[in-house]
Amino acid sequence: MIHLVSKKIVALATVCVLLSACGQLQSEQEKDNKVNSSDSSITAPAVTEPTSNVDQSNTEDAADNPTNANQEPETEAVPEFQYHINKAYNVVPNEEGINKKVVLLTFDDGPKEQEMVDGLLDTLDKHQAKAIFFVNGYRVKANPDLLKEIHDRGQIIGNHSWDHIDLKKENSDNARKQVEDVQQIVEDTVGERPKFFRPPFGSGNENLHKIAEDNSLIYMTWSNGSLDWDSKSKNKPDVVIQNVMDQLHNGSNILMHELPWTVEALDELLTKLEGQGYSFVDPRAISEAPKEQQS
Numbered sequence: 001m002i003h004l005v006s007k008k009i010v011a012l013a014t015v016c017v018l019l020s021a022c023g024q025l026q027s028e029q030e031k032d033n034k035v036n037s038s039d040s041s042i043t044a045p046a047v048t049e050p051t052s053n054v055d056q057s058n059t060e061d062a063a064d065n066p067t068n069a070n071q072e073p074e075t076e077a078v079p080e081f082q083y084h085i086n087k088a089y090n091v092v093p094n095e096e097g098i099n100k101k102v103v104l105l106t107f108d109d110g111p112k113e114q115e116m117v118d119g120l121l122d123t124l125d126k127h128q129a130k131a132i133f134f135v136n137g138y139r140v141k142a143n144p145d146l147l148k149e150i151h152d153r154g155q156i157i158g159n160h161s162w163d164h165i166d167l168k169k170e171n172s173d174n175a176r177k178q179v180e181d182v183q184q185i186v187e188d189t190v191g192e193r194p195k196f197f198r199p200p201f202g203s204g205n206e207n208l209h210k211i212a213e214d215n216s217l218i219y220m221t222w223s224n225g226s227l228d229w230d231s232k233s234k235n236k237p238d239v240v241i242q243n244v245m246d247q248l249h250n251g252s253n254i255l256m257h258e259l260p261w262t263v264e265a266l267d268e269l270l271t272k273l274e275g276q277g278y279s280f281v282d283p284r285a286i287s288e289a290p291k292e293q294q295s
């Protein structure tokens with residue numbers, strides 16, 4: 001019962017997809033770097049990728065559990081909209097009095113492998129943290145069960161385009177297809193369309209912002225790159241952790257990937273973030289920017 005309820009809740013949230021290029025990861029992510037700062041439509045943050053639950057233990061059906069049969073199921077509270085993504089792609093409160101000392105956790109370019117997905121999900125559960133998994137369509141097509149697992153375990157799916165190509169170089173129709181095909185396959189796979197979009201390599205333009213808006217997608221790149229894609233981080237979880245800690249600030253939008261050393265780093269990273277007093281923002285608490293902030 002709880003499981004079903006959780007699905008419904010997550011539906012309220014929204015999801016996205018991502019995946020892609022980490023297969024040929026190094027070279028692709030290097031490209032990321034080169035184009036990342038080229039998003040002319042935004043004020044570029046210090047970007048780095050590129051350059052620079054649900055309780056599943058209780059799956060009993062209500063019918064099998066007379067004591068619960070007439071009760072409302074235990075639900076995981078869906079947060080109110082409390083935050084938005086600002087022009088520098090930080091997560092900021094919508095109003096005074098809301099905790100500013102938060103970070104947003106994101107994992108791009110999956111879903112790729114069962115073991116890595118399980119590792120990330122287990123660590124997120126351990127820290128009661130929610131994250132956005134920005135997936136690529138071609139990987140969702142190859143691994144639909146992994147997408148379902150991410151969704152069913154209460155994490156949020158984001159759209160990272162179908163092929164992980166530089167959408168700024170595509171014509172408008174192709175760019176739109178790259179985004180909308182992911183919206184569709186995610187809905188077909190988990191029953192909900194993504195609510196968040198992150199362009200591959202952080203590379204976008206006005207047209208891409210418009211495509212995102214047409215699909216009710218909140219557009220973001222990131223503001224704290226773990227550099228886990230970089231060859232200097234390969235097999236070095238400590239380097240990934242240090243890169244994040246070095247750039248840490250209120251509202252950090254932390255870019256990570258589905259990579260073995262990131263999976264290995266995550267528990268210690270989250271422990272360190274907690275130790276410094278940071279909370280993990282629930283992506284479902286992120287809304288469109290308030291009107292006065294959009295100008």
Ligand SMILES: [Zn+2]
Binds near residue numbers: 020108
């Ligand atoms: Zn990517």
